[in-house]
Amino acid sequence: MRVSGAHNTTMKAVVQRVTQASVTVGEEQISSIGRGLCVLLGISVEDTQKDADYIVRKILNLRMFEDENGRAWSKSVMDREFEVLCVSQFTLQCILKGNKPDFHSAMPAELAQPFYNHILETMRSAYKPELIKDGLFGASMQVHIQNDGPVTIELSSPTAPSDPKQLAKQEKQQQRKEKTRSKGPSESGREKTAYRSRQDPNASSGADGDVSSEREP
Template sequence: MRAVVQRVTKASVTVGGEQVSSIGRGLCVLLGISAEDTQKDAEYMVRKVLNLRLFEDESGRAWSKSVMERDFEVLCVSQFTLQCVLKGNKPDFHLAMPAELAQPFYGSILENMRSAYKPEMIKDGEFGAFMQVHIQNDGPVTVDLTSPAGPTDPKQLSKQEKQQQRKEKTRSKGPSESGRDRGAPRSKQDPSASSGAEGDVSSEREP
C-alpha cells in the first residue's frame, strides 16, 4: 500500500462541479491499494498517518505534533494510480486492487482511522468517481509512505531473494563454527537479525 501524505491549510474534493467534502488545516492523504495488501498493511498505514509528527507544537517547535495531537482533520482520497507501473511511457495499473475488492477494503481503512481518532475528523472523497482534488499544501510538506509488505517490482524481489539466501547461509554456518568462535562472546549483532520491517525504527519506538 502506498500513500502520499500532504500537510495542508485546506483541501477539498469536487465531483461534477459539486463539493463533496472539505477540511481546514490537517492532512490530505492520497491512498493507493495494491492487489497484495492485507489488513496488516491497512493497520500500518492508519497508524503512520495519524502519528506522523508533521506539525509544530504550541511553542512553534517544528515536527513535534501529529494530526491527532493538534486536533486537525484528515481528508482521504482513494488513488489507484499510485500503483502505476510504466511500460515505456504508458501507465499500467495491474498492481492495483480491483475496484470491487478495493472499495470495501478502503472503507475498512476509513473506519479504522475513525475508530483510532474521531469519526467527525476523517473525511473522504467519492470512491471510483472522477474527482477534482483541491490541495493547498502547507510548507510544502509531502511524505511518501509505503507499507512494509514484500515488493512487487522484479528487481526488488530479486534483491530480497538474494538477501534472504545470504541470511540462510549465515544461519547454516552456525553448527560448523569452531569451538573458539562458539565460546567467544558476540560483540556485534547477528546480521541475520536485521530485516526490512525492523528498519522502521519509528514504528518500534512510537505508535
C-alpha cells in the same frame, strides 16, 4: 503472503500537510477540511489488513506539525486535533511500461472499495470519526489541495520477505524490541545518560526539528 517477483507491491500513501483541501465531483463539493492532512491512498492487489494498520498508524502519528511553542515536527494530526481528508487513488500503483502507465498492481475496484472503506473505519476508530473525511470512490474527482510548506511525505507499507528464515528472523527481532520496550531503559542506558549530563549539562538529545533518532510509532 506477497507474490514474489520483480514488482513486489505495497500499499502507498502520499501525505500532504494542508491549510485546506476539498473534493468536488462535477459541480458539487462533497467534502472539505481546514488545516490538517490530505492523504492520497493507493491500494495494491497484494495488500492485507496488516498493510492497512501500518499506513493508518503512520498517518495518524506522523509528526508533521509544530507544537504550542512553534517547534517544528513535534505534533501529529491527532495531537493537534486537525482533520484528515482521504482520497482513494489507484494511480499510485502505476508501473511504467516504457512511457505507458500500467495499473495491474492496483487492487480491482470491486475488492478495493470495501477494503478502502474498512481503512476509513479503522482510522475513525483510532481517532475522532467526525474529523475523518473522504472523497467519492471510483468517481472522477477534482481534488483541491492547498499544501502548507509545502510538506509532502510518501509512505509505503513494509514489504514482507518471502524467505521463511528471514520471516523468522524478523519475528524474533520484533519480539526482542517489544521486550525491551516493556522493561524500559536499561540500567546501563540510564547510567550513560547521567554521565553525559554531568559531562555537559547543556548537551541536547538532538537538534531542533530532528526526528530521525526518535522512536517511530
